[in-house]
Amino acid sequence: MSGFKRDRQGNTKRHGDGPKATAKPAVRNAFTPMFEGLRDELDAHHDRRARLWKSSRDVTALSKKIIFSLQRVRNIENELPPNIQGEVDSRLAEVSQLLAVMAPEIQGINRYRYARSLDCLEELVEALTFYHYLKTQTLISHKALTPIVDDLVRQGVAASEDAVMESPEAPESAKESEALTIGLTDEDYLYGVFDLTGEMMRFATTSSALTGKLAGGDTEDGRNIVQDMHELGSFFEMLPYRGGPKSIWEKKLEVTRQSVQKVEKLGYDLKVRGSERPKGWIPDFNSTEQEAED
Amino acid sequence: MAPAALIDPALFDQLKTNIEQDTEIRKEIERLVDDLSQNVSYTQGLLSRIHSTPRAKYSTLLPQVEEGIRKEIESVAALGKFASGHPYFKYNYKWTRPMQDAISTVALCAWLGGLGTETKPGEVGRLLKLEEVGELFGVPVNLKDKDAFHITIEEYLLGLITIVDELSRLAMNSVTLGDNEMAVQISGFIKDLHAGFQVLNLKNDILRKRADSIKYSVKKVEDVVYDLSLRNLLPAKAEATKMEE
Numbered sequence: 001m002s003g004f005k006r007d008r009q010g011n012t013k014r015h016g017d018g019p020k021a022t023a024k025p026a027v028r029n030a031f032t033p034m035f036e037g038l039r040d041e042l043d044a045h046h047d048r049r050a051r052l053w054k055s056s057r058d059v060t061a062l063s064k065k066i067i068f069s070l071q072r073v074r075n076i077e078n079e080l081p082p083n084i085q086g087e088v089d090s091r092l093a094e095v096s097q098l099l100a101v102m103a104p105e106i107q108g109i110n111r112y113r114y115a116r117s118l119d120c121l122e123e124l125v126e127a128l129t130f131y132h133y134l135k136t137q138t139l140i141s142h143k144a145l146t147p148i149v150d151d152l153v154r155q156g157v158a159a160s161e162d163a164v165m166e167s168p169e170a171p172e173s174a175k176e177s178e179a180l181t182i183g184l185t186d187e188d189y190l191y192g193v194f195d196l197t198g199e200m201m202r203f204a205t206t207s208s209a210l211t212g213k214l215a216g217g218d219t220e221d222g223r224n225i226v227q228d229m230h231e232l233g234s235f236f237e238m239l240p241y242r243g244g245p246k247s248i249w250e251k252k253l254e255v256t257r258q259s260v261q262k263v264e265k266l267g268y269d270l271k272v273r274g275s276e277r278p279k280g281w282i283p284d285f286n287s288t289e290q291e292a293e294d
Numbered sequence: 295m296a297p298a299a300l301i302d303p304a305l306f307d308q309l310k311t312n313i314e315q316d317t318e319i320r321k322e323i324e325r326l327v328d329d330l331s332q333n334v335s336y337t338q339g340l341l342s343r344i345h346s347t348p349r350a351k352y353s354t355l356l357p358q359v360e361e362g363i364r365k366e367i368e369s370v371a372a373l374g375k376f377a378s379g380h381p382y383f384k385y386n387y388k389w390t391r392p393m394q395d396a397i398s399t400v401a402l403c404a405w406l407g408g409l410g411t412e413t414k415p416g417e418v419g420r421l422l423k424l425e426e427v428g429e430l431f432g433v434p435v436n437l438k439d440k441d442a443f444h445i446t447i448e449e450y451l452l453g454l455i456t457i458v459d460e461l462s463r464l465a466m467n468s469v470t471l472g473d474n475e476m477a478v479q480i481s482g483f484i485k486d487l488h489a490g491f492q493v494l495n496l497k498n499d500i501l502r503k504r505a506d507s508i509k510y511s512v513k514k515v516e517d518v519v520y521d522l523s524l525r526n527l528l529p530a531k532a533e534a535t536k537m538e539e
Contacts, residue, residue: 034423035490038447041436046497109441112383141305186312228300235301240313 059120063127100156103180125192194252201259226267233260330369337362345467356408374443397453462511475529
């Protein structure tokens with residue numbers, strides 16, 4: 001007879017006999033159905049935001065890794081070192097898969113609804129503009145960057161279709177992917193380019209420390225990175241203040257000003273003392289750091 | 295070799311134009327929202343008279359409120375027309391507060407028995423659904439497939455929370471005015487609405503913060519009903535339902 005709970009009189013307690021379990025039916029009233037409908041809508045919204053937030057964090061992390069790889073480049077030239085190019089390509093492939101998952105959720109009205117969960121785009125712009133700068137020494141325009149990002153989405157969709165060929169959903173997503181777009185906003189672009197100035201400053205510092213000359217300016221009349229930083233600085237100073245949270249704009253502008261000044265100090269140092277340093281001379285601490293980095 | 299310029303001048307011009315346009319849009323929205331806010335706060339002012347108006351005189355007060363609401367509807371129409379030309383959620387934050395307040399004036403007026411139509415005569419205790427609020431303002435609600443002006447679920451729910459607060463005040467004041475039945479009616483309504491809000495899975499946001507306040511309104515009105523029942527002041531009908539519980 002073991003295995004049963006008994007009451008004080010020794011009678012076996014059967015399920016449903018004792019005090020009622022907590023699962024009493026929820027109180028319903030005239031408004032309950034309406035609130036249940038609203039609940040489902042709100043749940044869908046919150047779930048979507050959580051999903052986007054998660055993917056966004058991953059894209060941000062990957063973008064930062066791309067930037068780290070690019071910081072190992074020493075010169076502005078059309079061909080990146082193959083190992084770095086390889087790292088960038090594989091990370092971009094990962095980014096494109098994440099973007100392909102995110103894109104369907106941010107079409108149309110949802111683009112701005114979830115704009116605050118899409119911080120990653122700013123980071124991605126930073127990585128892509130930096131990549132473009134290192135190869136061409138120009139700032140890629142918003143208009144030219146938008147199709148590049150949308151192309152990443154298409155590649156990601158294609159990659160996921162290859163992986164799940166048999167999935168019944170595949171044909172449907174193929175149809176949708178035609179119109180899928182991330183729709184990079186001016187904010188994404190501008191805030192990303194603001195951060196680009198920081199990366200350019202870092203690049204100018206390491207590359208000049210290691211090569212003994214300023215990046216760019218290989219020919220007599222060519223621009224070097226000091227001039228580029230000045231141009232970017234003036235670019236932001238001249239733009240009218242953008243609507244939205246003013247503090248972000250001002251903070252980023254202030255950081256940009258500091259970066260510009262760091263690079264111009266660099267230019268001055270090289271001009272004045274650079275000639276005293278034998279060409280190709282590399283300080284020891286930098287070379288060990290370089291090895292550790294690799 | 296490196297191109298002559300880092301930045302294509304066309305890029306700067308484009309961004310500058312976009313920013314200037316954006317600023318113009320914001321200014322126009324601000325103007326339209328100011329307009330709406332003025333009409334809303336006038337209507338809210340009129341509605342504050344319910345605390346000193348006995349139910350018998352609602353028939354003179356409510357038409358005035360409805361007139362205020364008509365002005366709100368005009369403002370919303372103008373705002374909606376302009377805002378629909380731009381991404382809705384980009385600028386939504388600019389009008390969401392006055393919009394919530396506008397919704398609350400409409401919901402309160404309907405609850406008090408105003409805004410009756412031929413098919414649905416006004417009666418005390420009526421809760422306007424989200425769709426009905428949208429119809430009244432002549433704008434869509436909870437729009438998902440199109441990027442245009444609409445009323446969001448959050449705005450509607452926040453508007454409801456505002457009237458809960460207002461009604462809990464009215465419960466007390468109606469007793470002062472000798473209308474004990476009103477207090478009982480409000481108590482039932484607020485309890486039902488409270489149960490409704492508990493159905494929602496709220497995140498840690500403004501909606502949750504405001505929804506948490508409903509329980510204080512419930513308690514406030516419960517206390518009023520308790521005071522009445524202690525002194526045998528509950529209306530006969532309410533007494534009967536009270537006994538059943």
